Amino acid sequence: MRKILLALTASLISASALAQDDNTANAPLTIVIHGGAGALAPGRYTADEEAAFQAKLNEALDAGYAILESGGSSLDAIEAAIVLMEDAPIFNAGKGSVFTRDGKNELDASIMDGSNRNAGAIAGVTNVKNPIKLAREVMENSVHVMFAREGAEKFAKERGLEFVKPKYFHTEKRWNSYKAGLEAEKQNKESSLPIDYKWGTVGALALDANGNLAAGTSTGGMTLKRYGRVGDAPIIGAGTFADNNSCAVSSTGHGEYFMRLTIARDICAQVEYGGKTVDEAAQDVIHNRLENFGGDGGVIVLGPNGDYAMTFNSAGMFRGVKNQAGVQEVAIYGE
Amino acid sequence: MRKILLALTASLISASALAQDDNTANAPLTIVIHGGAGALAPGRYTADEEAAFQAKLNEALDAGYAILESGGSSLDAIEAAIVLMEDAPIFNAGKGSVFTRDGKNELDASIMDGSNRNAGAIAGVTNVKNPIKLAREVMENSVHVMFAREGAEKFAKERGLEFVKPKYFHTEKRWNSYKAGLEAEKQNKESSLPIDYKWGTVGALALDANGNLAAGTSTGGMTLKRYGRVGDAPIIGAGTFADNNSCAVSSTGHGEYFMRLTIARDICAQVEYGGKTVDEAAQDVIHNRLENFGGDGGVIVLGPNGDYAMTFNSAGMFRGVKNQAGVQEVAIYGE
Numbered sequence: 001m002r003k004i005l006l007a008l009t010a011s012l013i014s015a016s017a018l019a020q021d022d023n024t025a026n027a028p029l030t031i032v033i034h035g036g037a038g039a040l041a042p043g044r045y046t047a048d049e050e051a052a053f054q055a056k057l058n059e060a061l062d063a064g065y066a067i068l069e070s071g072g073s074s075l076d077a078i079e080a081a082i083v084l085m086e087d088a089p090i091f092n093a094g095k096g097s098v099f100t101r102d103g104k105n106e107l108d109a110s111i112m113d114g115s116n117r118n119a120g121a122i123a124g125v126t127n128v129k130n131p132i133k134l135a136r137e138v139m140e141n142s143v144h145v146m147f148a149r150e151g152a153e154k155f156a157k158e159r160g161l162e163f164v165k166p167k168y169f170h171t172e173k174r175w176n177s178y179k180a181g182l183e184a185e186k187q188n189k190e191s192s193l194p195i196d197y198k199w200g201t202v203g204a205l206a207l208d209a210n211g212n213l214a215a216g217t218s219t220g221g222m223t224l225k226r227y228g229r230v231g232d233a234p235i236i237g238a239g240t241f242a243d244n245n246s247c248a249v250s251s252t253g254h255g256e257y258f259m260r261l262t263i264a265r266d267i268c269a270q271v272e273y274g275g276k277t278v279d280e281a282a283q284d285v286i287h288n289r290l291e292n293f294g295g296d297g298g299v300i301v302l303g304p305n306g307d308y309a310m311t312f313n314s315a316g317m318f319r320g321v322k323n324q325a326g327v328q329e330v331a332i333y334g335e
Numbered sequence: 336m337r338k339i340l341l342a343l344t345a346s347l348i349s350a351s352a353l354a355q356d357d358n359t360a361n362a363p364l365t366i367v368i369h370g371g372a373g374a375l376a377p378g379r380y381t382a383d384e385e386a387a388f389q390a391k392l393n394e395a396l397d398a399g400y401a402i403l404e405s406g407g408s409s410l411d412a413i414e415a416a417i418v419l420m421e422d423a424p425i426f427n428a429g430k431g432s433v434f435t436r437d438g439k440n441e442l443d444a445s446i447m448d449g450s451n452r453n454a455g456a457i458a459g460v461t462n463v464k465n466p467i468k469l470a471r472e473v474m475e476n477s478v479h480v481m482f483a484r485e486g487a488e489k490f491a492k493e494r495g496l497e498f499v500k501p502k503y504f505h506t507e508k509r510w511n512s513y514k515a516g517l518e519a520e521k522q523n524k525e526s527s528l529p530i531d532y533k534w535g536t537v538g539a540l541a542l543d544a545n546g547n548l549a550a551g552t553s554t555g556g557m558t559l560k561r562y563g564r565v566g567d568a569p570i571i572g573a574g575t576f577a578d579n580n581s582c583a584v585s586s587t588g589h590g591e592y593f594m595r596l597t598i599a600r601d602i603c604a605q606v607e608y609g610g611k612t613v614d615e616a617a618q619d620v621i622h623n624r625l626e627n628f629g630g631d632g633g634v635i636v637l638g639p640n641g642d643y644a645m646t647f648n649s650a651g652m653f654r655g656v657k658n659q660a661g662v663q664e665v666a667i668y669g670e
Binding site: 112117118119121123124142143144145146147148149150151152154155225226227228229230231235236237238241255256259260261262265266269270272273274293 | 447452454481483489560564576596600604605
């Protein structure tokens, strides 16, 4: 099993030195991913389960990185990585999405192109297999940024996206969590819900050979959510942000705090206006601002020079990075 | 008729000098409002129409300011001002909302408390009389920030908000614009649509005796919108933002640009991290960033010391300000 290499608070590799040795770009090709943050303490998963998570994270990294290596765009790389995670039942996105209070699955996603700040987002779709593809379709083939619910599904139909029956998203593990959550709530008014009911997301960032950043995030949202709740994942500036002039961010955590703190934009604003590194900005936002608000979760951040951070204040965060400097690391727990 | 006092690009009054003479607060009580930006060139409205707009703007300012003067909160002040504008058929919010492509009215709103960065937002409601009240209800009586469509309406019902029949939102003027828009689109694929099809919003900011900022925004969205389009008005960081540590913003304009540029958060980030005044930040975001993207619209901005800006790059913006320094101004056109 791969050794856990990443420190609890953040990993940062200054990769800009590579630029001089690289004749295809000024910064190293890089992909960074997450598969959600939560109460992921060692012992939570069996060795087999850990291996499955790590294999899928590596598979997503490899798929995205292969695209970057063949000269593909950062958008194509993050889409490929996120689709793999959406199709895996082990993450709370796509296939493995959690259930709403009504026992349904309602999926959110967003994507942003750092080269021109184009963006697309969708909230509350129930039958589109890969929400990240729909978010990209909104970005590239509509004059809008965000569509919700039935309207988003109508647009998906018109654009020819792949549909599935809602039961495609029904996994036994999530269904059992849903039933347990309902029961816990009945007994104790939410207080006995497992803390990680509030999060679970997948996301990816990439830096391509043209120096373009991209960010994407996809989720099934919060277990037992209701009232058409929209979390941070489809909100540009909260769950997702990308701008070649500052950085790219994908968030995972208790979404309401990420929305109030506009976490993705705040990190990049601290880089843009405050002169911070991506690591310093991520540290401030997660360990000062989010923590002071009582919120939990994490972010992945990638700068235009290839510097990256994977920062969280929860016990763990599924995460990984692969870059042109030969780094390939995945991790689950904090250390 | 009140003389138009405000300059095209921005008005800024440094009001902090007042603080020394005021034994109830460190900064002057202030309310700033807008009723949408657009192709508002002189000659667009008759003198009677102008008078009606100005009267309603003054009424909203007076209602909000009276609350501040009696020691009420900035949240109560902006809610009162926005409700008055929602109930008036002349603004694209509440009663006077524009029509979707399907000939319906779908309303969005958001609100934010600068003292604790609590926030509430709703998207796509069709039968709640005052969307700003529902956004506040989400903020204060749910653990969430944002609800969409039928879910938001279900929450409204549970909370006892006032409902209306959808036909309440049917005004003759907007219906005629809708029919004209459909026709223009049929002929010419959107290019012949009047430029102000893309905006129209109301918003308010206030600074109360406790030094707390609040911001709120409400809209019927974009004429002919479809696919459950969500614009910037209900997005925290795009249409609305408030933080006592930096500033409060409400936006109006071509929402998709405001979302991609996270305009409300960007202005306050430039104040927070870039050391800019609210006027300098608003100028940069509207006249550099938004304009470079080809977007149009405007913002109102209010700082914790009472400094304010009303900045737009469209021909005009319905706007007004009233404060403890004795300023009371409303304006429509640029100058």
